[in-house]
Amino acid sequence: MNGEILKNYINGKWVDSTTDRTRDVINPASGDLLAKTPICTREEALETIKAAKEAFWKWRTTPAQSRIRYLYDFRDALEENFDDLVEVVTQEHGKTLDESRGEYRRAIENVEAATHIPSLQMGYNFEEIASGIDEMVIKQPLGVFFCVAPFNFPVMVPAWFWPYAIATGNTYIVKPSDQCPISMIKQFELLDEIGLPKGVVNLLHGGAEVVNALIESPDTVGLSFVGSTKIGKLLYKKCGDVGKRVQVQGGAKNFITIMPDANIDRTIPNLITSFFGNAGQRCLAGGVLLTVGNIHNPLIEKLVEAAKQMKIGNGMDEDNHMGPLASEAGMKKVLEYIQKGIDEGATLILDGREVRNEESLKNGFYVGPTIFKSVKPEMSIAQEEIFGPVMPIVNVKNLDEAIEVIHDNPYGNASSIFTSSGKSARDYQYRVQAGNIGINIGVAAPIATFPFSGMKDSFKGDLHGQGKSGIDFFTEDKVVITRWFD
Amino acid sequence: MFLETLGATIKFALNQETVLLDFFQSMQINSKNENLKKIIDRLYQLSTRNLKRLKRIRRENTTEMILEPIKGLEKSKFTFDKVVVNEISELEVVNCLKNYLTRIILFYSESAEKISFIGEVSYVFEQFKEKYQELLSLI
Numbered sequence: 001m002n003g004e005i006l007k008n009y010i011n012g013k014w015v016d017s018t019t020d021r022t023r024d025v026i027n028p029a030s031g032d033l034l035a036k037t038p039i040c041t042r043e044e045a046l047e048t049i050k051a052a053k054e055a056f057w058k059w060r061t062t063p064a065q066s067r068i069r070y071l072y073d074f075r076d077a078l079e080e081n082f083d084d085l086v087e088v089v090t091q092e093h094g095k096t097l098d099e100s101r102g103e104y105r106r107a108i109e110n111v112e113a114a115t116h117i118p119s120l121q122m123g124y125n126f127e128e129i130a131s132g133i134d135e136m137v138i139k140q141p142l143g144v145f146f147c148v149a150p151f152n153f154p155v156m157v158p159a160w161f162w163p164y165a166i167a168t169g170n171t172y173i174v175k176p177s178d179q180c181p182i183s184m185i186k187q188f189e190l191l192d193e194i195g196l197p198k199g200v201v202n203l204l205h206g207g208a209e210v211v212n213a214l215i216e217s218p219d220t221v222g223l224s225f226v227g228s229t230k231i232g233k234l235l236y237k238k239c240g241d242v243g244k245r246v247q248v249q250g251g252a253k254n255f256i257t258i259m260p261d262a263n264i265d266r267t268i269p270n271l272i273t274s275f276f277g278n279a280g281q282r283c284l285a286g287g288v289l290l291t292v293g294n295i296h297n298p299l300i301e302k303l304v305e306a307a308k309q310m311k312i313g314n315g316m317d318e319d320n321h322m323g324p325l326a327s328e329a330g331m332k333k334v335l336e337y338i339q340k341g342i343d344e345g346a347t348l349i350l351d352g353r354e355v356r357n358e359e360s361l362k363n364g365f366y367v368g369p370t371i372f373k374s375v376k377p378e379m380s381i382a383q384e385e386i387f388g389p390v391m392p393i394v395n396v397k398n399l400d401e402a403i404e405v406i407h408d409n410p411y412g413n414a415s416s417i418f419t420s421s422g423k424s425a426r427d428y429q430y431r432v433q434a435g436n437i438g439i440n441i442g443v444a445a446p447i448a449t450f451p452f453s454g455m456k457d458s459f460k461g462d463l464h465g466q467g468k469s470g471i472d473f474f475t476e477d478k479v480v481i482t483r484w485f486d
Numbered sequence: 487m488f489l490e491t492l493g494a495t496i497k498f499a500l501n502q503e504t505v506l507l508d509f510f511q512s513m514q515i516n517s518k519n520e521n522l523k524k525i526i527d528r529l530y531q532l533s534t535r536n537l538k539r540l541k542r543i544r545r546e547n548t549t550e551m552i553l554e555p556i557k558g559l560e561k562s563k564f565t566f567d568k569v570v571v572n573e574i575s576e577l578e579v580v581n582c583l584k585n586y587l588t589r590i591i592l593f594y595s596e597s598a599e600k601i602s603f604i605g606e607v608s609y610v611f612e613q614f615k616e617k618y619q620e621l622l623s624l625i
Contacts, residue, residue: 082545098493101548269554269603277553310555311490318494321555 003033009188011051012198023178028094028324029314031363037178040206045213048204052144052171053219055199060141060169068115073194075111092180094323095278096315107159113448114163120471121168133483139475141169146214147224151177151326152281160465161224168474173202229457236460247461251385252413253287255406259419260293267418268306274442276369279325280389284414284443288382289393290402296395304350307369312355324364331365334388341381346372377405412455414444489559496544505568507533525624532617547606556600564593587622591615
């Protein structure tokens with residue numbers, strides 16, 4: 001990629017966009033231009049919808065066993081090209097190679113899970129619901145679905161949706177992140193190679209104009225969105241207005257609670273991964289550390305020491321633990337929050353801004369691990385999603401107070417507790433209003449066969465991505481009641 | 487210099503196995519001792535399989551959920567340099583072979599323990615260690 005304008009993949013062909021509006025795709029480790037994303041038009045969106053709609057009936061009437069064979073081929077192609085594919089994610093996003101491998105592995109798991117469709121899409125029946133009458137449920141596909149994907153997991157997040165959608169017999173349009181679109185281009189090159197029928201999956205770049213066209217079209221059925229809560233709520237409302245199915249995975253502020261009986265040495269690596277992994281740009285990343293009682297001081301001491309040991313640098317170097325933020329805007333936002341934390345009276349005990357003085361990191365969007373103590377729950381750094389490697393630490397008296405602080409926050413994506421007490425763990429999973437709960441796990445990421453949950457402002461909709469919820473989202477339950485006369 | 491990430495550790499293992507493979511290959515050609523040659527053949531096959539398995543575990547077992555930093559794996563303890571076999575005596579070759587195997591066994595043994603948070607990788611490293619130990623005992 002040398003600054004070229006990326007193409008769309010519509011109706012089985014790579015096509016240039018007609019727009020002259022583009023967004024630069026920048027390697028965040030070096031500041032180099034990689035490519036330009038076309039900000040496509042409404043007309044191009046309508047053309048893509050038309051292709052997906054025309055492909056629907058033929059695909060829908062293709063037996064499921066035949067449909068999933070394409071996914072087996074695609075899975076093999078991903079494995080064969082794995083090493084090259086993960087490098088593309090690292091180059092355009094900045095995450096380390098290990099993190100890109102982890103992301104791709106989860107994407108592949110989703111493709112594999114979607115090959116279980118002949119079992120997962122099975123309906124059910126019951127005979128003799130009345131004399132001589134039987135009843136059944138058939139799970140039928142609906143038409144054209146689409147997703148609007150985020151930059152933080154440019155490969156994995158679309159894979160929560162499109163493999164299940166096409167396996168169940170729908171057709172699909174992926175609108176990748178305009179900031180990190182190249183990984184998705186690489187996947188579509190492989191999809192093109194395996195010979196999936198034209199129009200079944202389509203790739204369309206763009207921004208608000210394209211998304212609005214996809215929502216407003218009477219020929220699309222539903223949207224899967226992962227991104228900010230602000231945009232998510234807007235799209236949720238828009239979809240509601242036009243009667244679209246929708247699943248919106250929004251922002252997060254994930255609280256990690258450390259009980260006095262936690263095993264500190266086992267907990268520290270989990271906290272490092274949770275808060276600083278992927279440079280803090282996960283919707284499951286730790287957002288606030290709640291230390292309960294007197295574990296506060298010994299934990300902080302070891303935590304700061306461990307965070308100082310982290311190597312920051314280009315994700316392509318296997319020795320580095322953390323790469324840059326994915327964009328300059330993201331980096332500036334994190335720097336603003338660090339300043340805000342200081343201004344609001346929190347104590348900065350590890351300053352990630354210092355890495356920016358290193359000569360080798362000057363051209364990239366780097367911020368190192370940052371830790372604040374003496375944080376109050378009402379401070380901005382404890383309330384809002386920073387999406388960067390910042391750990392605000394709030395000390396609370398007991399588990400009840402911890403849960404109170406968690407519930408005062410509008411988000412409810414994930415939350416974890418570290419404890420050696422089964423009772424505390426049980427209380428936590430029972431009471432905490434968050435969709436994904438970790439017990440001695442820093443990143444509570446569900447595998448492909450479980451739904452990726454979320455609550456409160458972190459999720460809008462009824463059915464989550466992945467797992468059985470995903471199958472329900474992409475199908476309609478049709479009830480058939482039968483009676484045969486003599 | 488320490489190996490502190492899963493990726494760096496597996497990359498190091500791949501490099502060392504590649505050095506071993508080259509060494510075994512050149513010994514297959516140059517060695518005149520038939521008994522040793524048989525062991526070398528087995529080592530060559532083992533190293534070939536290990537390289538494939540290492541690439542596979544790197545693809546399949548890197549799980550973001552448990553990507554924990556690794557501590558205390560000092561690279562220099564396990565490193566060995568490439569030796570040109572036809573420029574040294576058979577005794578030197580055998581010594582070199584023992585040195586290589588001792589170091590790679592030490593590497594797999596220590597790294598299996600350090601990577602115990604990913605059981606599958608740890609298990610594979612343990613297996614590699616045992617296979618090399620078995621063959622070293624025959625030399």
